[in-house]
Amino acid sequence: MRLQVLQVFLLNREQALSSHQLETGLPDADRITLYRTLRTFEQKGIIHQALDGTPNQKYALCSGACSEHQHLDQHAHFHCSVCGKTICLDEVNQLLHQMPAGFIVHSSHLILRGSCPDCTFRVV
Ligand SMILES: [Zn+2]
Ligand SMILES: [Zn+2]
Ligand SMILES: [Zn+2]
Incomplete structure (x- = not known):
């Protein structure tokens, strides 16, 4: 189960996933186990909550800097209002320094x- 969840995150590396997206990606998964796995991953410094201002709770993979004791994901989360994707923007953590x-x-x-690169450069 843990491996499967991790795999879904790795396949969608560039964006944060809502629990609904994870459920869809793992049709066999039992909800309770899925939520428990997410909580464990968060505690272990593998994923972090990506708040994007929507009511959906989303999670994204952490950078290597996170550990069981401390999350170091001090980056911005970009929410695309066109496609609804939430993306971790490590480039935008400069402000905090x-x-x-x-x-x-x-x-x-x-x-x-705003609009993510996929939507900005989309050929209409
Ligand atoms: Zn983290
Ligand atoms: Zn977009
Ligand atoms: Zn993030």
């Missing part, structure tokens, strides 16, 4: 909304 003196960021939920 330019905080005025004395401000230490422990957590952040930076949500950007």
Whole structure:
């Protein structure tokens, strides 16, 4: 089960997945086991919650920097209002390293909304 869930994440590396998408990707999975697996993965520093301002809870793979003890996903989440995809933007964490003196960021939920490259460059 854990392996299967991980595989779905790896196949969709570039975007965050809602629990609904995961259920669809794993038709045999039992809901309760799926949620338990997600919670375990989050605790182990494998995935993180990608808040995108929608009511759907989404999860994305962590970068290698995360561990069981600390999540270091201080990046922005980009929510495409055209296709609904949520993407981790590691490039946009620079802001957090330019905080005025004395401000230490422990957590952040930076949500950007707009159009993702797929939608921006889509041939109409
Ligand atoms: Zn993380
Ligand atoms: Zn899009
Ligand atoms: Zn993320």
